[in-house]
Amino acid sequence: MTKKENIASVLAFEKKLVPSDGYMYGTTWASKNEITPLKLIEKSVRGTISNRFNRKDSKEFEKDPMKLDAKVENPNLQTVDVCTLSTDQDTLKLHFTLKVLGGVDQPSACNNTLFKQSYTSAVKKYINKEKFTELGKRYAMNLANARFLWRNRVGAENIEVQVIALNKDSEQSWTFDATKYSTRDFKSDDQNINSLGTRIATALASTDDFLMLEIICFVQIGKAQEVYPSEELVLDKGKGKKSKILYSVNDIAAMHSQKIGNALRSIDTWYPEFDNEESSAGPIAIEPYGAVTNLGKAYRTPKDKQDFYTFFDNWARGGALELEDEHYVMAVLVRGGVFGESNK
Structure with a gap:
């Protein structure tokens, strides 16, 4: 079969990690049940x-x-x-849900039967061999270490993460002290991490199953301290009266689902520069070109043949990859996206 006969110009995958927006509340570390929704405050300076x-x-x-x-x-x-806590509150509560979906072996759109057959075969080989164990563990680590807090994680005295599986007849819960887990690597043999990772991996490896998780995080940051919801993108600040607009839903300060999702998929330690302390950005979000926008850098370039498309085009047609590169390719497919190839 020639490559021209095996080109999918229409090729798309639905994302398999689906977080909700994160809602922010104020409380105290001593009495976490007494919560109040956090509201945005307008300030002129x-x-x-x-x-x-x-x-x-x-x-x-x-x-x-x-x-x-x-x-x-x-x-x-x-x-x-x-957005700030009140004078009698010292703890931020962040609450969101995460749905983990199976079915990564089937594109949501593909206009080439031959390509779809070879792709499905490659995915099934990976699932039979690896069962998504490594990816499941890494996603579990990013829940346990509270990476999704972003700036709210800095300077926190205590961080508790509660993860609850809501699926009927298979309820389960885990509690993590996020300060005990690194955000720089995924070297952990913690029993709770492995247990949660197995549940996530099982859902990803399934044909049409899913896992529904509820995540409740408490962060002790200090009385009346500022907290950081997502900031809205203002395309033309000159025309608006505010130079910084924060995100809220129904008058509750919130974090974008995209920002939470970016944190959960920050599992790429397989890019070439990761082991170089001077140039490494630590684990980066799974992206086809390893793009890190705040650094203005792409860590996976076609020139170095380390980008997703270089790996995917070979692997999906039956070619072999190193195991770490297979993990990376599968993580991009879990991320989802439109990956059609021009036949010109």
């Missing part, structure tokens, strides 16, 4: 001019310092959203 000036302005300021004084005299007025 008078900032100073602190941005870097262009070269032309800098030269003018060198010649005439009075011009800089005049510039600084103009206040940098801003209206922003903030």
Whole structure:
């Protein structure tokens, strides 16, 4: 079979990890049952001019310092959203659900029968051999270590994560002290991690089964401290009255499901630079090109033949990959996306 006969120009996969938005509440570490929804507060502040000036302005300021004084005299007025605990609360509660779906062996759209057959065969070989054990463990670790808290995790005295399986007739629960688990690697032989990882892996490896998880996280950060919901993307800040808009749902401060999902799939330690301490970003989110937007860098490039498409095109047509590369490819398929190939 030639490659031209085996091209799927329409190829898409539905995501298999489906988190909800995360809702934020205030409480105390001593009495976690007494909770109140956290609301956004609008604040107007008078900032100073602190941005870097262009070269032309800098030269003018060198010649005439009075011009800089005049510039600084103009206040940098801003209206922003903030969110804080109350003065009698020291703990943030974050609550969301996560659905884990099976059926990764079947694309949601594929217009080439020959490709679909070879792809399905490759996935079934992986499932029979690996049973999603490694990926399941890594997703479980990112629940246990509370990576999904993002900035809210920094400076926390205590972090407790409760994970509850809600499936009828197979309820189960796990409780983790997130401070005991690393966010830099996945080297853990914890019994609870393995148990939760097995439940996630079993769902991923199934044909049409699912796992429904409820996640409740308590973070002791200090009385009246600021918490950090997701920030909305404002395309034209000049036209709006606020320079920072935070996310809320029904007046409850919240985190985007996409942000939670990004944290859960930050399991890629297989990219080439991971072992290089100077250039490593730690575990990065599963992406076809290993893109880390806040660093402005792609860790998996076609030039180095480490990107998803290089691996996938070979593997899905019956080619062999290293085990770590197979894990990576399967994790991208769990992520989902549109991966059609041009036949030109």
